[in-house]
Amino acid sequence: MTDISPTSADAPKPKAHGSLLEATPLMKRRNAAEKRFHAYGIAAIVVALLTLTVMLFTIIRDGHSAFYQATMTFPVTIDAAVVDKTGSGDVAEMSKVTTIGYARILGESLVKYLADEGLVVEGMTDKEITDMISKDAPARLRDRVLADPSLVGQTVTVDAFTGGRVDGYFKGRVTREIAERDSNVTVTQLDMADLMEEAGVLRSKFNWSFITAPDASDLRPEAAGLGVALLGTLYMMLLTFIFTLPIGVAASIYLEEFAPKNRLTDLIEVNISNLAAVPSIVYGILGLAIFINFAGLPSSAPLVGALVLTLMTLPTIIIATRAAIRAVPPSIRDAALGVGASKMQTVVHHVLPLAAPGILTGTILGLASAAGETGPLLLIGMVAFVTNYPASPLDGGFLDPASALPVQVYSWASRSDPAFIERSSGAIIVLLIFLFFMNALAIVLRRRFERRW
Amino acid sequence: MNDMRIVERDVDITENKITARGVQVYYGTNHALKDVDVDILDKTVTAFIGPSGCGKSTFLRCLNRMNDTVASARVEGKILLEGEDIYDPKVDPVQLRAKVGMVFQKPNPFPKSIYDNVAYGPKIHGLTRNKAELDEIVEKSLRRAAIWNEVKDRLDASGTGLSGGQQQRLCIARAVATNPEVLLMDEPCSALDPIATAQVEELIDELRAEYSVVIVTHSMQQAARVSQKTAFFHLGHLVEYGETGQIFTNPQDPRTESYITGRIG
Numbered sequence: 258m259t260d261i262s263p264t265s266a267d268a269p270k271p272k273a274h275g276s277l278l279e280a281t282p283l284m285k286r287r288n289a290a291e292k293r294f295h296a297y298g299i300a301a302i303v304v305a306l307l308t309l310t311v312m313l314f315t316i317i318r319d320g321h322s323a324f325y326q327a328t329m330t331f332p333v334t335i336d337a338a339v340v341d342k343t344g345s346g347d348v349a350e351m352s353k354v355t356t357i358g359y360a361r362i363l364g365e366s367l368v369k370y371l372a373d374e375g376l377v378v379e380g381m382t383d384k385e386i387t388d389m390i391s392k393d394a395p396a397r398l399r400d401r402v403l404a405d406p407s408l409v410g411q412t413v414t415v416d417a418f419t420g421g422r423v424d425g426y427f428k429g430r431v432t433r434e435i436a437e438r439d440s441n442v443t444v445t446q447l448d449m450a451d452l453m454e455e456a457g458v459l460r461s462k463f464n465w466s467f468i469t470a471p472d473a474s475d476l477r478p479e480a481a482g483l484g485v486a487l488l489g490t491l492y493m494m495l496l497t498f499i500f501t502l503p504i505g506v507a508a509s510i511y512l513e514e515f516a517p518k519n520r521l522t523d524l525i526e527v528n529i530s531n532l533a534a535v536p537s538i539v540y541g542i543l544g545l546a547i548f549i550n551f552a553g554l555p556s557s558a559p560l561v562g563a564l565v566l567t568l569m570t571l572p573t574i575i576i577a578t579r580a581a582i583r584a585v586p587p588s589i590r591d592a593a594l595g596v597g598a599s600k601m602q603t604v605v606h607h608v609l610p611l612a613a614p615g616i617l618t619g620t621i622l623g624l625a626s627a628a629g630e631t632g633p634l635l636l637i638g639m640v641a642f643v644t645n646y647p648a649s650p651l652d653g654g655f656l657d658p659a660s661a662l663p664v665q666v667y668s669w670a671s672r673s674d675p676a677f678i679e680r681s682s683g684a685i686i687v688l689l690i691f692l693f694f695m696n697a698l699a700i701v702l703r704r705r706f707e708r709r710w
Numbered sequence: 711m712n713d714m715r716i717v718e719r720d721v722d723i724t725e726n727k728i729t730a731r732g733v734q735v736y737y738g739t740n741h742a743l744k745d746v747d748v749d750i751l752d753k754t755v756t757a758f759i760g761p762s763g764c765g766k767s768t769f770l771r772c773l774n775r776m777n778d779t780v781a782s783a784r785v786e787g788k789i790l791l792e793g794e795d796i797y798d799p800k801v802d803p804v805q806l807r808a809k810v811g812m813v814f815q816k817p818n819p820f821p822k823s824i825y826d827n828v829a830y831g832p833k834i835h836g837l838t839r840n841k842a843e844l845d846e847i848v849e850k851s852l853r854r855a856a857i858w859n860e861v862k863d864r865l866d867a868s869g870t871g872l873s874g875g876q877q878q879r880l881c882i883a884r885a886v887a888t889n890p891e892v893l894l895m896d897e898p899c900s901a902l903d904p905i906a907t908a909q910v911e912e913l914i915d916e917l918r919a920e921y922s923v924v925i926v927t928h929s930m931q932q933a934a935r936v937s938q939k940t941a942f943f944h945l946g947h948l949v950e951y952g953e954t955g956q957i958f959t960n961p962q963d964p965r966t967e968s969y970i971t972g973r974i975g
């Protein structure tokens with residue numbers, strides 16, 4: 258093995274590689290490029306995290322107060338002479354008494370209670386005291402009495418919201434200077450509120466009804482809640498899931514596994530990608546034209562909303578599902594076909610189980626983006642002011658008018674009373690929590706199906 | 711092209727299992743297999759040898775119509791299985807593949823348990839009536855593929871968690887489990903150690919009693935050891951086909967001679 262020619266024998270061989278202990282210039286440049294790339298990556302992540310933090314911070318700062326409400330607690334004597342004039346104890350008869358009667362009972366009871374407790378502000382009229390109670394309180398008391406007629410004639414403890422301005426005073430939204438110029442609240446009322454708070458009659462309480470109650474009019478922002486919107490969104494997500502998953506999976510399987518590769522399927526493919534890029538508002542117009550004007554479905558209904566969202570998310574879901582199916586190695590298909598499985602068996606027994614985690618993740622992420630969609634829902638009338646809960650799905654609740662969380666955010670943000678601003682941010686918090694749970698569900702499902710071998 | 715030399719005296723010993731006439735395969739415009747005529751005998755091991763890319767796998771995949779799954783592939787000519795044209799429009803390739811099993815060049819176990827890998831074929835073909843019978847088939851197949859001792863304690867473990875050679879034997883077990891009439895094996899021993907190779911060769915020899923086995927191999931010694939017939943492919947042509955002994959000792963074509971003596975390939 259010695260084929261060194263005589264001439265090259267004594268000439269020192271040039272070394273191809275230098276010492277291992279010092280980096281060559283090329284190596285230095287490569288390392289520097291690598292370091293730069295790391296820095297870019299970290300910078301990008303920092304920017305993303307900062308933006309997220311700032312966004313969450315502002316939303317929580319503006320919205321957390323929506324979950325608390327200034328509430329006064331005082332005894333109320335339910336005067337039989339007012340609420341049950343006939344004395345029959347008959348609910349049908351009693352329901353003829355409107356909230357005006359209950360408002361009087363509440364007002365009189367509060368005036369009397371404050372006098373008894375020695376909470377007095379010089380020059381404050383009884384009307385001013387009565388006006389501190391939310392316009393919503395009489396309706397709640399009425400519901401309570403009608404649900405339990407035995408309360409008539411008794412003295413019960415009532416938790417009543419204060420009006421929106423007094424509540425705003427405690428949340429720092431209303432100051433005495435503003436109150437002087439505001440016809441809806443007087444400085445005396447604010448003084449009284451301070452007194453009541455000291456005496457423990459008035460407290461800030463967690464407001465469940467913000468999550469459960471239906472929307473309320475401009476006059477009583479303190480009573481407005483997300484109940485109908487939350488139910489509406491829940492119904493829509495349920496229906497959208499039921500519509501999109503089978504259609505999306507069937508379409509994807511057909512296109513990936515069965516469809517011949519020709520002009521027509523190419524055209525379909527291009528169009529699915531195009532549809533994914535169509536602005537969502539267009540789907541709203543389509544839904545309005547087809548489902549409401551042509552098919553005659555009721556507007557504001559979760560069913561129509563779900564159909565529109567289905568049209569909107571299907572392209573995205575089909576693209577994600579096809580990617581998941583395509584990611585299954587072809588050798589698995591060969592193996593199944595090789596032992597004599599039919600095309601359908603190959604897909605159902607081998608391809609789908611492997612693609613399931615990807616399909617579910619894609620579907621739920623598609624649904625999550627649909628859950629935050631506002632534009633198309635505005636067009637099909639989901640922005641209507643709805644104060645009745647939709648019925649349960651079994652009783653046709655999918656056709657009852659409902660609202661949706663993002664639409665509720667929009668509609669509250671556009672109202673004039675500043676008390677709705679905090680509720681708008683509060684609704685965003687609820688929407689974010691809703692989406693958080695959907696994504697958590699996606700992760701859990703993924704883990705469950707991902708028992709890869 | 712008429713380089714095919716069938717040894718006539720063999721025909722009366724065993725009958726033809728597969729008859730191929732004028733088979734052409736195109737991948738798009740690439741003419742991968744040119745005018746192949748071959749008779750594969752029943753109860754015989756036939757070896758396909760030839761340099762890489764000469765079309766051995768391609769021809770093997772024609773025999774159970776796995777080329778149907780390649781969109782660009784086009785097959786012409788006639789291939790008869792016991793006198794029936796397998797490319798007849800009436801033939802369902804699924805039914806064909808139950809008769810003609812295949813072990814692929816790259817091990818491709820299902821991402822399922824070892825047991826399920828082997829049981830899958832018998833299950834979909836309804837070969838068993840109860841769990842006990844299925845268990846029996848699984849054990850028998852794993853034994854025949856010379857892997858039973860290694861996996862008998864972990865049949866519930868993943869098939870993809872085995873080593874490359876074990877996976878290949880698992881695939882052999884899976885192919886054997888459906889009880890095919892013809893078994894196509896594409897380099898089944900390329901990832902196996904000499905001991906497992908010997909066991910698989912033993913299996914092939916055993917299968918010959920009932921089936922027709924076609925094996926692609928890059929090892930001349932293996933071809934010489936296990937096969938009775940050998941076909942030499944070169945650049946898409948079937949250059950020479952005949953008795954294994956004759957091919958290796960007295961090749962008729964200069965290309966065959968160069969290949970087996972190691973000058974081309």
Ligand SMILES: Nc1ncnc2c1ncn2[C@@H]1O[C@H](COP(=O)(O)OP(=O)(O)OP(=O)(O)O)[C@@H](O)[C@H]1O
Pocket residue numbers: 737740742760761762763764765766767768769780782815
């Ligand atoms: N799916 C395919 N699409 C396009 N061309 C292919 C495909 N499979 C094989 N070919 C081509 O067909 C020719 C024969 O390939 P084949 O796989 O049959 O070779 P082989 O003899 O099995 O080689 P090896 O010994 O390396 O496995 C090659 O030129 C290859 O490029």
Ligand SMILES: [Mg+2]
Pocket residue numbers: 766767768815896
């Ligand atoms: Mg090959």
